[in-house]
Amino acid sequence: MKSDITVAMSNEEKQWGMFCHVAVFVGYVFPLGNILGPLIIWLMKKDEFDFVDNQGKEAINFQITMLIASVVILILCWVLIGFLLLPIFFIFNLIIPIIAIVKSSKGEAYRYPLCIRFIK
Template structure:
């Protein structure tokens, strides 16, 4: 059975990852500070600290992958688009059929990647709230789709 203090600290550890909206890397720094200060005092706090850090590192990894996919494609697509014959006076764009499809596909993949990134951040927000509630109830919570960096 976990004490009320342990549940509160574990819950605050999860919620501290929202510090990312206040200062850069706050989603790592704030949980690390709380976890490292209290991990030896409680197995429950230690477990929850590892979970939030694993989750934040996983979200960061997934975000980097999505940005690495979308950003170069978007840049290449727009550079390729600007290199074609365009008439801005009457908004007629003269493309080769294949060239038009290639640019559309590249920009489409980039947009889909950005949409996935937005959904990933929404997913992150919801799961953090859920984990904080579970921790405040004294339950161990494992985030889905998390790479176990800390065991």
């Protein structure tokens, strides 16, 4: 779904698309919840709503990318560079999903920056 195309979308579809992004914050409570939360919502609703299919894949791909980045940053902590990157990484991983929540709540498809798209 492209963000420049505006289609009539139900409030329910917008909400479920937004929930895909909100679910990433489950990772602050449960290990790997940032991936499992969006994955569960995506698997439940992807066939019902195209918007949820698109936004669920985006949220999952971004969180897998962030998991890989966090492993790299932790490895870089051994050479002290990682300690400089940790606050930047944390802020980035907090702010970008919030932007995605706001955009998707309006029915706009959000594409995460710096994201490896594992699920297409």
